[in-house]
Amino acid sequence: MRHYFSITLLILCQVAIGQQTIFINPDVKYQTLEGWGISLSWWAHDVGDKFSDEDLDVFCRWLTDPEELNMNVFRYNISGGDDPSHNHMRPDAQVPGYKTAEFNDYDWSRNAAQRNILLKVNAMRPDAIYEAANYSPPYWMTKSGCSAGDSLGLDNLKDDYYDDFACYLADVVRYYKAQYNITFSSISPINEPFSNWWKAGGTQEGCAFSQENQEKIIRELYLELKKHDMLSYTGIAVMDANSIDECLKGLMGYEKAGILSMIKQINVHSYAGTQRKELNAFANRHQIPLWQSESGPLWVEKKGPDNFLFMAQRIVTDMKELKPVVWCDWQYMGRGFGGVWSLVGYNLGTKAYERTMGYYCRKQFTHLIKQGYTFIENDNENTLTAISPDQKTMVVVIVNQHEKDKEFNIDFGASFKPKKASLFRTSETENYISISDDRNIDFENYRINCKRKSVTSIVLEGK
Incomplete structure (x- = not known):
């Protein structure tokens, strides 16, 4: 049992290190741009x-x-x-x-x-x-x-x-x-x-x-x-x-x-x-x-x-x-x-x-992040989040300065329900490209891979 417990703990630690969750709270608002x-x-x-x-x-x-x-x-x-x-x-x-x-x-x-x-x-x-x-x-x-x-x-x-x-x-x-x-x-x-x-x-x-x-x-x-x-x-x-x-x-x-x-x-x-x-x-x-x-x-x-x-x-x-x-x-x-x-x-x-x-x-x-958008709370130091005046569009910008890709789960908060996501990325080899996402997106369990040394932006349209 001790052997199996050690393996399970190792797997859980690897998941925790390799994949973080970004929690966004659209109800906590800060300055308007x-x-x-x-x-x-x-x-x-x-x-x-x-x-x-x-x-x-x-x-x-x-x-x-x-x-x-x-x-x-x-x-x-x-x-x-x-x-x-x-x-x-x-x-x-x-x-x-x-x-x-x-x-x-x-x-x-x-x-x-x-x-x-x-x-x-x-x-x-x-x-x-x-x-x-x-x-x-x-x-x-x-x-x-x-x-x-x-x-x-x-x-x-x-x-x-x-x-x-x-x-x-x-x-x-x-x-x-x-x-x-x-x-x-x-x-x-x-x-x-x-x-x-x-x-x-x-x-x-x-x-x-x-x-x-x-x-x-x-x-x-x-x-x-x-x-x-x-x-x-x-x-x-x-x-x-x-x-x-x-x-x-x-x-x-x-x-x-x-x-x-x-x-x-x-x-x-x-x-x-x-x-x-x-x-x-x-x-x-x-x-x-x-x-x-x-x-x-x-x-x-x-x-x-x-x-x-x-x-x-x-x-x-x-x-x-x-x-x-x-x-x-x-x-x-x-x-x-x-x-x-x-x-x-x-x-x-x-x-x-x-x-x-x-x-x-x-x-x-x-x-x-357009003029009139309001910055909103998230718990990740490398992530900036904002929401439109009508509360129907959310923007998430993630900076990855590391040598390796980083994967995140994103929790968009209880009051914002996304129905569509558009992704854009700038990296060493990409200049503000639109990233196609062919997945059947589950916004309740949304995951995104942020390429090494890149800035990734997500524009989410709410219901």
Whole structure:
């Protein structure tokens, strides 16, 4: 008997290890998705005047089409602009400001390449949400005379230019609304302000702000928006910290300073930090919408499929723990092929371009979990689940970063009764393919095999 018992126990253990059950509870609901998004820096400036109009239409269609990436949130860079005599910026990051010098008039013809992409996106996606994001004040407002940062990585905005900087941001936002009928619903005046790597002579714009000076620019910008009656259509988003933990600490400082009422939206980058749940709790407690406004494989030593699957898992973790209403990528396009950041690679010389595995990994989420869907409870850390507003469509996305296939049972919960399932997969050898399933599906005992190193999505239609 002991021998038979050992064999039975071994078999049961093998089943338990090789096949798990994912329990979904559609009755436990979390955030409702407002959108998937992307920053227009720096790719829009780099490609917006260097490819044919037809190619640019392709790029923007892939980005916005509900049948492709289905992105509807776009972060437009209001560049400060560097000293024209400087030549240290990367070509793609040399985004011109709207004034060439302090006492010159605004030159609204500048930043044409990025604007070209913005206007194409606007034409293709009437429901788009826009944010105006700034990384540095204009060079003449800075202590170093350089929009890449201070010589030591310290605060770089001159003490007596906070009101001028606020005016600059508000003027650009007001111009785009009047001239192009593009409404920036939020303005992000600072970017990764706690970081000490924004130094003069750097390769892109950046500017550190201490806690005290962050609070100062928030007050100045709020007064500027109020003065011009702009608060009815736009507001302040802060602080786009590089780390989730930095963001939470900064917000606690804002709370102590009594300025949370001036903040329309919390922005955070999910490159680093662990306090996702705590930041979400802070946002909920103060009833301030939360965006994950920028992410990518910073400091990630993974290449190829492993890199893209890492980012797929980050989306799952962010949406389950941080629970933002918007999730934004940093780079949509990038120079060269085989890069870890870009979803589309390109060559400026040959004008060749192609979608990466990262594009198709994103599509597993963004095409299927649509704006207005609500994220729902499941008990698996590698699985994201959402349900449509009418409760008739459920989406399940499973990330498998492992070297071996994984099989799961899925329990869809008592209140959702599937009648049809459609499967899609991206892997090392597959780009968002539709998977045929010839089984006579028993939804009461639903099983799915998730291929090694893949993202698998299931769209279920309910009864």
